[in-house]
Every structure is written in C-alpha cells, then in structure tokens.
Amino acid sequence: MADEEEIKLVETISSGIETCKQHAVCIRNAYKSYGTRRHPYAVIKGLNMTVPKGIIYGLLGASGCGKTTILSCIVGRRNLDSGDIFVLGGRPGRKGSGVPGPKVGYMPQEIALYVDFSIKETFYYFGWINGMTTSAIKEKMNFFLDFLQLPGPKRIIRNLSGGQQRRISLAISLVQDPELLILDEPTVGVDPLLRENIWTHLVKLAATKNVTIILTTHYIDETKDAGIIGLMRGGKFLAEETPENLLKTYNVESLEDVFLKLSEIQEQQRAERVKERGETIEARTETQHKKRFQKYVPEKEERWGIMDYVKFANPHRMKALTWKNFLWMWRNVGMFVFVILLPIIETILYCLTIGPDPEYLQISYANYELNFSKKCNKPPKNCSFNLLSCRFLEALEDNSLDMVRCKTKKEAIENVRDGKAWGAMFFASSYSQEFQKRFEEGFEANDETVNLSTAIIHMDMSNQHIAYMIMRHMLWAYLEFSANFLILDPDFTNFAAPGLILTMIFFLAVALTVGALMMERKEGMLERCLVLGVLPAEILLSLTLTQCVIVCLQTAMILIFSFVVFDIIVEGSIFWVVLLTLLNGLCGMCFGFVIATVCEEERTAVYLSMGSLLPIIMLCGICWPVEGMHIILRYWSFALPLTFPTESLRALMARGWGVQKTKVYVGFVSTIIWTAGFLIVSVLILKYKRG
Structure with a gap:
C-alpha cells in the first residue's frame, strides 16, 4: 500500500514539474533565509509563483518583503534554501535553460552602469555582450533615445540626472529583445506621462512579441495594466490574480485597498495561529513536504560539461x-x-633609503702614542713602524666614520654613554713598538705584547645594525692598514x-x-x-x-x-x-x-x-x-x-x-x-x- 502511494506521489510530482515547465517562470514551495543557522532571518516562506508566457506580472509589496530576492533567484544570482524554480523551461544555471543568458533582460534596483561611459558607449557594450551587430545597436539606441526622452548619445552617464540614468538602465535591459524581462522598480523617479508611455510599450511587447515581463514597483495602482499581480507580504503571497478579479472579489476601487484588506486578513490569521501554537507545526509540515518533493524530482536537465568551460571565450563577449x-x-x-x-x-x-650605509657616525678615540695636545700628522709613506696608530686612524677616516679625538680613555667612554658617539677606541702608548715586536715574533709573542699591540674598541650595541656596520668598517680599515686584502662588500x-x-x-x-x-x-x-x-x-x-x-x-x-x-x-x-x-x-x-x-x-x-x-x-x-x-x-x-x-x-x-x-x-x-x-x-x- 505504501509503495502505491509513493508511486502516485512520484506521478503527481512529475506531472506538476512538466506543467511548471510550460510557464515562463514557476516557483514551488520556496524558502530563503539570511543570517546564520542559529539566527536565521526568513525572507521567503513557502512561496508559490506562476508566471505564464507573454504577460506582464506585477510583483508588489513593501520594501523588505522579499521581492528583490525572488528576482535574484529567477535570474540565477541567488539559490533557494529549499523549493523548486523553473525559468523558461529549465532550472536557472543549468545548460539549456537560457538563464543566465541573453534571453533575459535584467534591470536591477541600482543603476548598474559605467558612469564614466557615454550613452553611446553603454549601448555598444551591452549590445556586443548580447551578440548584436553594431548597426542593430545603433538602430535600437536611436529608438530609445527618442522614446525615453534621453539626451544626446555623447553625454556621459555621470553627468545625467538620477531619472535619466534609470531610463538608460531600462533601455539597456530591452536592447537585445529578450524573451523574459525582469525589471526591479523601472519607473521610480520617472515623469507620470513618460511612465504611462513605458507601460504602453511594455504591454505592446507582451502582446505582439510574446515577451514575459516581471516587474516590481512602489506604485501599486500603476499595475492595473498587468496580466497578473502578486501581492507579497512577509515572504508570502497574499494573492496572485488579475487586477480585475481582485477588485471585483474584494469590492474596492483601488489595488491599494485590496492590499490593505489582504494584509489585515493575514494578521488575523497569524494571531490565531500564534494563539493556538500551531505555526511551528505548520512550518515543520511544509518543510517535510518539501523534502519529499525534492526526493522525487527527476533530474532531466543537462549539466555543464568540461568542454563547455574549455570553449568559454565567446568572441562577442570578449x-x-x-x-x-x-x-x-x-x-x-x-x-x-x-x-x-x-x-x-x-x-x-x-x-x-634601503642599503646605503649611515654617514658621519662619530667614534671617540684616545691615542696614547701621542701627546694629548697633538693630532696625528701625516704618517710617513715608508715601511717604518713609527706612529702606526695614526696610519690606522687615517684608514678609518671616510664619510661613514667621523673620528673625534679625546684626551683620555675615560672621556671617550663618557661620550659613548652620553650618546655623543657610537664607539670608543684606544691605542696604548707603545702601540707601534709592540706591534713591531708582535710582527717579528709571530705566534711566539706573549700576551702582554698582543694586548698592547691591539686597538681596544668599546661599542654602543643599542642599534646592532649600526654597530655591526661600524665594526665592518673598522675591519676593512685594519685589513687595508695591515695587509691590503680585498673583501667583497655584502x-x-x-x-x-x-x-x-x-x-x-x-x-x-x-x-x-x-x-x-x-x-x-x-x-x-x-x-x-x-x-x-x-x-x-x-x-x-x-x-x-x-x-x-x-x-x-x-x-x-x-x-x-x-x-x-x-x-x-x-x-x-x-x-x-x-x-x-x-x-x-x-x-x-x-x-x-x-x-x-x-x-x-x-x-x-x-x-x-x-x-x-x-x-x-x-x-x-x-x-x-x-x-x-x-x-x-x-x-x-x-x-x-x-x-x-x-x-x-x-x-x-x-x-x-x-x-x-x-x-x-x-x-x-x-x-x-x-x-x-x-x-x-x-x-x-x-x-x-x-x-
């Protein structure tokens, strides 16, 4: 018995899907929410929508009721959390559905134009995107410039008024003669007479070219010329019917009054459900039904294959x-x-800034080889061991190091502690003699000779890069002074x-x-x-x-x-x-x-x-x-x-x-x-x- 019920359910669902595919747009049991799983915000709640081919469908409702979300799902830019949607006989995004594609003309809420382009350049761009020839684009452009009362084709979009920009956005959505036209508030800020002309043109497109048009608007009564209107509130449809039948059913003079009556009825029903605590059970039942529906949907649509992505460079679009x-x-x-x-x-x-050595870094020195009142004179050029400390100091004199003479070792160290110098250097009074002795004795020189023939250096290591750079310069100077070795500059x-x-x-x-x-x-x-x-x-x-x-x-x-x-x-x-x-x-x-x-x-x-x-x-x-x-x-x-x-x-x-x-x-x-x-x-x- 259970198997028979299941078979009947499959047949019913399959039949419903085939019927859905006959319409331009068909949505069944749709749910969509934003936010996190723990704190979701439901925008669409169990919505069913049917748009036959070749009509104008007015989607009406207050801001935030889910109109724009529904349109985004129709054009394939958003996915439903659950439910089914068919557009032009297929699921949006599947191969062969035509959505996304040039079969759809789409005018979003925002202007969605390159404001630095001229009107002519904008028409060319979208025309080429849709595979149109340049001559066909010019013909369409001239028609819309006249019909929508737009300025010359060389005007830059940035310099146009907001209403003119929206009219260009509308014209762009119509330029390729789409089979399905999605318009999100196309007449906002438009002159009443021009708005009437736009509606006349849309009615003509639906009647003569079998174009299906879905539009949203804040002006509810302007949809009197629509074939069907869907009144939406709180993520659900209050009604989906022709304007004439709605006015007749609720015995009112305007669609605004119809919307008001239906909103009041919805609030009364909601209050009754809350009172009976049945709303949660109802939502759970709908979700379970949706899961059963999804389980038996036959996947007949052809998916995109790898070769479809290899051949992606359409010449017109590129x-x-x-x-x-x-x-x-x-x-x-x-x-x-x-x-x-x-x-x-x-x-x-x-x-x-990066790499060159710091310049004019001060080094204090005390040379005990000389009388404290004397500076180093030019040392002799011969190979004598006289005043070797002066030879070393001469090798140190360059743009990087500024050698400052001090009278005593204590004074040189104080300069370093006070931050006046980066280092202090000392030469013993017998530096030259001990150096000669060390040179002659080599490895046999005693510790005293080694110490007295060594230039003692105390460095400020607070900035290690500068300190190491100074020590490098001193090493080079010592090598130049002692042996003329070459060294690679790191x-x-x-x-x-x-x-x-x-x-x-x-x-x-x-x-x-x-x-x-x-x-x-x-x-x-x-x-x-x-x-x-x-x-x-x-x-x-x-x-x-x-x-x-x-x-x-x-x-x-x-x-x-x-x-x-x-x-x-x-x-x-x-x-x-x-x-x-x-x-x-x-x-x-x-x-x-x-x-x-x-x-x-x-x-x-x-x-x-x-x-x-x-x-x-x-x-x-x-x-x-x-x-x-x-x-x-x-x-x-x-x-x-x-x-x-x-x-x-x-x-x-x-x-x-x-x-x-x-x-x-x-x-x-x-x-x-x-x-x-x-x-x-x-x-x-x-x-x-x-x-």
Missing part, C-alpha cells in the same frame, strides 16, 4: 569586455598615469632588491585587480553581466589582458630604474629576470581576483590585501634569509607565493645562474602553480558564490 576595460583606463587617464609612476617612485625610495641593497622587486610587482597587481573587480561589484555591473550570460572565466580573462599591459609597463619602469639608474647587480640573463617578474605580476593579479571574489565590501578587501603584505615580506626571505628563521616559520614560508620566486630571482641576479639550476626553475614552477591555483579558485567562487 570583444566587449576587453574594449570596456581599455576604455575605462582611457577615461581615467590620471589614475592610469599614477599607477605607472607609482613603481618608479617606490623603486627610487627603496634605492635611496651590500644589503643587492640582497633585498630581488624580493622587493617581486613584492612591488605582486602587490601592485593585487591592488589593480581588487580595485577593478570591487568597482564592478559595487556598481552592480558584475551581477548584471553575469545575468546576461557572461562567464566568470571571460570576466577574469578580459581583466587579465587589460591589467597585463599595466603590469608590463610597471615591470619595465622598475627594472630600468633598478638596473640602469641605481646600478643594482644583475649577473644573469635579463630575459629570465623579466619573465619571472612578469609571471609574478600575473600571479599577483590572480591573487587579487581571489580577494575580490571572496570579499563583499571594499573595506574588507583592502584589509585582506594589506594584511597579507607584511607576512609575505617577513616570511618570504625578502628582508632576511629564510635559513635564519625559526624552524616552524621556515616551513611555513615555503607555503607562500613569493618565497621560491625570490630565491630564484636572487640566484639569477647575484649568482648569474641559468634556468637549468634547480633553485632557479623552481621559482618559475612555483609561480605558475600559484597563478593557476588562484585563477581556478576565483573562477569557482564567481560561479558558485550566490546568496
């Missing part, structure tokens, strides 16, 4: 997206110039340059892509384009093509100023240096894509971008060798995108190694892997991240 990106750069030429000049400024600041500028070059290119690329994608999301353009069928991969590819031009210019500026102007050492092939830097910029772009797709707000994206900067600089061997880090941090650094490329670029520049060396090619491989990973993650987030 042309429009790439053209749009370059046009935006041209319209913001000041920002473009700043972006190109920024790496030059950063390179100059780096080379002028230049910090050249050590840190590879990491800083990659960091600048990486994070400039991050900033560019985060800014570009967040701007599109903020203005509503990203969602509007996705509804029109633009694939996430196409959006990211077009941005990559555009941003690569900027990254190439930035790379050229950084490398020219680093290698030509500031003479940073580059021993290896410049080709591999440039290639690795460009790949690193591409990796930064893809990381920016991930940040922009994960974050909903610009502020969050900025925090995440800036928050990732310091760990990468500290842990990727840019400021200090990875080998000097704690063992745990050392392993953690290997999981960051700049560690291996930094070592690779350092080997290319300082050692002159070729790409055949493991340390070099590992940097290239690591960058490519990170780039591919970031790109895949961002595409998946764009595709599947919905409300």
